[in-house]
Amino acid sequence: MNIIACIKRVPTTDAEVRFKADASGLETEGLPYMISFYDEIALEQAVLTKEALGGEVTALSLGPASGSKEIRECLAKGADKAVILTDDEWMSSDCRATAKRLAAAIGELDAQLVFMGRVATDRDNAAVGPMCATYLGWACVSGVIEMECGEDKGTAKVETENGIETVEFSLPAVITCNKGLNTPRYAGLKGIMAAKKKPLEEQAPAEADGQAVLSTVSAPPARPEGRIVGTGAEAVPALIDALRNEAQVL
Amino acid sequence: MTTLVVFVEHSGGNARRGSLEALGAARAAGCDCIAVLTGADAAQAAQTLGNSGAAKAVVLTGPAEHSADAVASAMAEVVSAQGADGFLAASTHHGQDLAARVAAHLDSVLFSDCTGLTSEGDSLSVQRAWLAGKVIAQLTSAAPAFCCTTRLNVFEVFEGEGSVEVSEHAISAEPKTRVVSIEAKGETKLDVKEAPVVVSGGRGMKEAEHFALIEELAAAFGDAAVGASRAVVDAGWRPHSEQVGQTGKVVAPQLYVAVGISGAIQHLAGMRTSGTIVAINKDAEAPIFKVADYGIVGDAFEVVPALAEAVRAVKAEG
Ligand SMILES: Cc1cc2nc3c(=O)[nH]c(=O)nc-3n(C[C@H](O)[C@H](O)[C@H](O)COP(=O)(O)OP(=O)(O)OC[C@H]3O[C@@H](n4cnc5c(N)ncnc54)[C@H](O)[C@@H]3O)c2cc1C
Ligand SMILES: Nc1ncnc2c1ncn2[C@@H]1O[C@H](COP(=O)(O)O)[C@@H](O)[C@H]1O
Numbered sequence: 001m002n003i004i005a006c007i008k009r010v011p012t013t014d015a016e017v018r019f020k021a022d023a024s025g026l027e028t029e030g031l032p033y034m035i036s037f038y039d040e041i042a043l044e045q046a047v048l049t050k051e052a053l054g055g056e057v058t059a060l061s062l063g064p065a066s067g068s069k070e071i072r073e074c075l076a077k078g079a080d081k082a083v084i085l086t087d088d089e090w091m092s093s094d095c096r097a098t099a100k101r102l103a104a105a106i107g108e109l110d111a112q113l114v115f116m117g118r119v120a121t122d123r124d125n126a127a128v129g130p131m132c133a134t135y136l137g138w139a140c141v142s143g144v145i146e147m148e149c150g151e152d153k154g155t156a157k158v159e160t161e162n163g164i165e166t167v168e169f170s171l172p173a174v175i176t177c178n179k180g181l182n183t184p185r186y187a188g189l190k191g192i193m194a195a196k197k198k199p200l201e202e203q204a205p206a207e208a209d210g211q212a213v214l215s216t217v218s219a220p221p222a223r224p225e226g227r228i229v230g231t232g233a234e235a236v237p238a239l240i241d242a243l244r245n246e247a248q249v250l
Numbered sequence: 251m252t253t254l255v256v257f258v259e260h261s262g263g264n265a266r267r268g269s270l271e272a273l274g275a276a277r278a279a280g281c282d283c284i285a286v287l288t289g290a291d292a293a294q295a296a297q298t299l300g301n302s303g304a305a306k307a308v309v310l311t312g313p314a315e316h317s318a319d320a321v322a323s324a325m326a327e328v329v330s331a332q333g334a335d336g337f338l339a340a341s342t343h344h345g346q347d348l349a350a351r352v353a354a355h356l357d358s359v360l361f362s363d364c365t366g367l368t369s370e371g372d373s374l375s376v377q378r379a380w381l382a383g384k385v386i387a388q389l390t391s392a393a394p395a396f397c398c399t400t401r402l403n404v405f406e407v408f409e410g411e412g413s414v415e416v417s418e419h420a421i422s423a424e425p426k427t428r429v430v431s432i433e434a435k436g437e438t439k440l441d442v443k444e445a446p447v448v449v450s451g452g453r454g455m456k457e458a459e460h461f462a463l464i465e466e467l468a469a470a471f472g473d474a475a476v477g478a479s480r481a482v483v484d485a486g487w488r489p490h491s492e493q494v495g496q497t498g499k500v501v502a503p504q505l506y507v508a509v510g511i512s513g514a515i516q517h518l519a520g521m522r523t524s525g526t527i528v529a530i531n532k533d534a535e536a537p538i539f540k541v542a543d544y545g546i547v548g549d550a551f552e553v554v555p556a557l558a559e560a561v562r563a564v565k566a567e568g
Contacts, residue, residue, distance in 0.1 A: 011381060013382060013496050013497075013515065013516050013519075014515050014516070015381075017381055017384045017385055019385075026385065037496075037497045038497070094359045095350070095359060095360055095362075096353065096354070096357070096358065096359040096360070096393070097359075099354065121381075121382065121496055121497065122380065122381055123380055124362060124363060124378075124379065124380065124382075124500075125350075125360070125362045126341075126346050126350070126362055126363075127346070127349075127350035127353070127360045127362055128350075129350075130318075130322075130347050130350035130351045130354070131350045131351070131353060131354040131360070132354075133319075133351075134319070134322070134350075134351045134354035134355060135354055138426065139319065139426035139427045140318070140319065140351070140426075140427070141427060142318075142343070142346075142347040142350075143343060143347075145490070155430075158343065159343070159490075159491050160342070160343035160344060161259075161266075161342050161343060161344075161441045161443070161444060162261070162432055162434060162435070163432050163433050163434040163435040164432070164433040164435075165429050165431070165432050165433075166429070166430050166431045166432075166433075167427050167428065167429050167430070168427065168428045168430050169426065169427040169428075170426050170427075173426075173427075178490070179483075179490045179493070179497060179498075180490045210359075210392075211358065211359040211391055211392045211393040212359045212361070212389050212391060212392075213389060213390045213391065213392055214387060214388075214389055215375065215388040215389060215390060216387075216388045217380075217385050217386065217387050217388075218385075218386050218388075219384070219385070219386070220379070220383055220384070220385075220386050220522065220523075223522070223527075223541050223543070224543070226527070226539070226540075226541070226542045226543040226544060226545060227543075227544065227545070228534070228539065228544075228545040228546070228547055229544050229545065229546060230546060230547075231546070231547045231548055232546070232547075232548040232549070232552055232553065233548065233552045233553050233556040235546045235547075235548065235553070236546070236553065236556045236557050236560050237560065239528065239544055239546060239557065240557075240560050240561070240564060242543075242544050243505070243526070243528070243544070244564065247505075247525075247526040247543065247544075249447075249504050249505045249525065249526050250505075250561065250564055
């Protein structure tokens with residue numbers, strides 16, 4: 001089975017952001033990057049599925065050629081090959097454009113199962129998976145915390161506001177992975193050595209064709225200055241008073 | 251006038267608050283609303299929506315109502331059939347998932363988890379957070395249809411009196427997925443994203459058993475959910491469904507109480523837009539105090555039971 005894990009390169013979660021002077025965008029120079037948190041889970045699930053069903057795992061990323069460091073990591077953790085759809089402006093590719101461009105590449109790779117993250121931690125769209133599946137005309141289950149998969153169908157569990165739902169899906173399918181689905185492995189020395197010999201291909205993606213129009217970016221408004229109402233249990237009446245009379249939330 | 255189709259979730263015939271907020275967001279931006287509903291009791295829930303800003307409601311019917319793909323394709327049909335300009339949903343699990351699929355059917359971009367929705371002339375503009383709330387982006391759309399989801403607890407519910415014209419639309423697409431069972435959580439148990447009050451505990455609680463104190467404080471407030479930092483979720487003390495933060499849930503309750511949580515940037519990402527923030531931490535230098543409106547420096551094991559008792563006393567007074 002051809003299995004794909006979609007990997008996005010994102011700024012690290014503690015990266016400091018700087019704004020362009022005219023508020024038209026972010027200064028990206030010098031930003032530290034990582035593989036988006038949930039994509040590590042997607043990659044692990046792809047490798048686990050290959051170990052169970054056989055086949056090949058391709059790590060697929062729309063991003064800069066210089067992102068190959070993060071993509072090599074995927075090869076060291078069990079992907080068999082990698083494809084980078086090179087785009088230096090990958091972060092401003094909107095969710096629809098990203099979904100369409102990934103869908104085109106997924107079609108070319110003749111895959112049956114695609115794993116993605118529930119959400120990427122830069123733009124927080126939580127949209128590329130279900131959008132991509134819709135463009136492909138495939139099944140999709142979003143936010144999976146547990147799953148079993150065979151050659152032509154599978155079962156997945158997702159956590160919703162109503163409780164835990166069990167969903168049956170047919171293949172081909174896109175699965176977006178939530179925390180709890182697995183524990184991503186570390187790359188061992190053997191994996192890192194093996195990764196050097198695995199193929200990493202760069203391709204030109206389909207055109208971006210974006211629809212989202214960014215007007216401005218800004219820092220979030222600062223929260224009003226807070227105060228320490230006191231120390232220990234003796235401070236409780238002062239807190240109650242503040243919650244009732246100032247904040248009026250009690 | 252812009253007309254939006256708004257997905258309304260419901261349970262037991264009552265519309266969920268997040269969906270009513272989505273209707274409210276659309277009305278406040280000057281849009282007309284057509285609600286779309288599915289599932290058992292949908293018709294009953296639809297009847298009440300006139301008072302929350304919907305002029306029409308469309309109930310989806312058919313055996314494929316348990317399939318997200320089939321439902322989404324029917325919702326996109328409703329947008330077209332009603333001549334609407336776009337689609338809106340609350341950013342719940344299903345709202346977010348369906349909105350992404352509907353947007354793709356309409357070949358339109360989706361703006362997720364928006365905290366602002368305003369109209370400028372004929373077009374709508376949204377405000378949303380990027381990079382864990384470190385960036386607020388203002389966006390407009392060049393898409394054929396306008397699609398967005400709204401963050402819970404941010405928008406006001408529209409309160410009016412109106413009637414609603416209810417019609418039906420059959421789900422016709424061949425389903426590719428099917429929900430076969432739901433392990434429901436307790437009727438009273440609110441999700442952290444929905445609850446107006448969230449009481450979260452961190453590693454400062456020391457052991458899983460001590461979360462009984464956090465639960466007791468949440469119970470004292472009433473409409474409250476228990477939240478957790480990643481440290482305690484990773485330690486297995488609490489389920490991931492309760493994790494607040496960049497790799498958990500983003501919450502914006504009226505009141506957020508952080509107990510024994512240091513306030514790491516990834517945690518702040520999930521709660522910094524809450525109405526009022528209270529922090530209880532024994533370390534006066536903990537970064538959580540930088541975003542808190544009110545802080546108590548002290549031992550959670552002394553402060554939390556005293557606070558729970560005081561809250562119960564206030565509630566008993568009425
Ligand atoms: C990629 C990535 C994603 C992440 N995502 C998230 C996320 O989504 N959510 C999240 O929360 N974290 C996230 N983190 C982890 C985050 O960086 C912190 O490690 C975590 O939030 C710390 O949890 P904590 O505050 O409970 O624990 P600690 O940082 O250990 O803080 C415990 C606090 O309790 C206080 N304390 C101790 N004893 C008491 C007592 N008796 N009474 C009162 N106070 C006491 C201490 O003073 C301290 O401030 C992420 C990290 C990374 C790298
Ligand atoms: N540029 C990209 N390259 C590869 N995969 C991506 C890219 N953008 C998004 N994805 C995938 O889609 C998931 C959800 O992203 P998003 O909808 O942007 O939150 C991510 O976790 C990835 O698996």
